[in-house]
Each structure stands twice: as C-alpha cells, then as structure tokens.
Amino acid sequence: MADIPDRIVLKRHRDLDGLSHRIWYRRGVLALLVAFLLLGLFNVFGQRPHGTTVEAGPASLELYAPTHLRGGLIYEARFTISAHRDVKNAILQLSPGWNESQTMNTIEPSPLGQASRNGDLLLTLGHVPAGQKYRFFIQFQVNPTNVGRRNADVTLYDGGTKLAHIHRRLTFYP
Numbered sequence: 001m002a003d004i005p006d007r008i009v010l011k012r013h014r015d016l017d018g019l020s021h022r023i024w025y026r027r028g029v030l031a032l033l034v035a036f037l038l039l040g041l042f043n044v045f046g047q048r049p050h051g052t053t054v055e056a057g058p059a060s061l062e063l064y065a066p067t068h069l070r071g072g073l074i075y076e077a078r079f080t081i082s083a084h085r086d087v088k089n090a091i092l093q094l095s096p097g098w099n100e101s102q103t104m105n106t107i108e109p110s111p112l113g114q115a116s117r118n119g120d121l122l123l124t125l126g127h128v129p130a131g132q133k134y135r136f137f138i139q140f141q142v143n144p145t146n147v148g149r150r151n152a153d154v155t156l157y158d159g160g161t162k163l164a165h166i167h168r169r170l171t172f173y174p
Contacts, residue, residue: 061164071144090125101146
C-alpha cells in the first residue's frame with residue numbers, strides 16, 4: 001500500500017468526517033442557478049414581443065415589440081397603421097426612449113422623411129388610403145451598458161392632427 005501524502009488526514013479528506021453539511025451549500029448554489037435559468041426560460045428577463053393597439057376614428061395604430069430587453073439583444077419593432085379614412089400625411093413620432101442607449105439598425109420601408117421635434121424622432125410616412133394598412137419595421141440593438149427603464153411612446157399624426165398615442169415603458173436588464 002502506498003504511503004499517505006503529507007498533510008492528508010484520511011478521516012477528513014477521504015471520508016469527509018464532519019463536513020457532510022457542506023454538500024447543502026453546493027446544492028443551494030446549484031438550486032439558485034437552476035432557478036435563474038428557469039426564470040429566463042419563462043421570459044421573466046424579456047425579449048418576447050407583445051402587441052398594443054389603439055383605435056382612433058380615422059386610423060388605428062398597432063405596435064408589436066418587446067417591453068423587457070437585455071443588453072446586446074437585437075430585436076424588431078413592428079408598427080401598423082390601419083386607415084379607416086384617408087390619412088393624408090401620416091407622421092409617426094417616437095419618444096427619445098426608442099433611441100436612448102439603443103442602436104437603430106434599419107427602418108424598412110424607408111420613411112419619406114425624418115426630422116426631430118423637441119428631441120422626438122419624426123418619421124413622415126405619407127398618404128395611407130382608407131381601408132389600407134401601412135406596416136413598417138425598425139430593428140434595434142440594445143447597448144450592453146443600458147440598464148433601467150425608459151418611456152418609449154409612439155404617437156400617430158395626420159399632418160398636425162394627433163390621431164393615436166401609445167404609452168410604452170421599456171425595461172432593460174443587464
């Protein structure tokens with residue numbers, strides 16, 4: 001039989017005499033990890049989109065995008081304008097929360113014009129005939145250092161007339 005190495009006590013190191021309670025620490029840490037993974041599986045930390053629709057007389061506005069986001073996530077927001085009557089000059093106003101600590105990758109189809117009003121982004125979409133839908137998509141990427149909550153409101157105008165408004169709050173996880 002080989003000699004026992006120096007400083008090794010068989011009762012303590014091989015038989016774990018007096019250390020049996022430590023297995024509960026390891027099991028507790030493993031349980032916390034599993035709980036964290038399950039929370040992510042059930043979308044607690046976000047990314048799954050959901051829709052919000054606001055009905056107005058001349059048109060309705062639908063926004064389909066996630067409200068809970070993680071750093072580094074690439075996601076898409078879909079905006080749908082359904083015209084019940086002619087909308088002569090559709091303009092979509094996005095509050096600063098849409099661009100704050102996020103990168104706007106692309107807008108499809110491209111709006112007719114882009115402008116700014118008091119820090120809000122204005123996208124001129126043009127004429128939407130009665131009975132028609134106008135859909136467009138904006139792809140974003142969340143900056144990894146973006147943590148907290150931001151208002152990301154959307155307002156639909158027909159020229160200078162406000163038609164519909166969606167109040168949205170985005171939550172950013174690290």
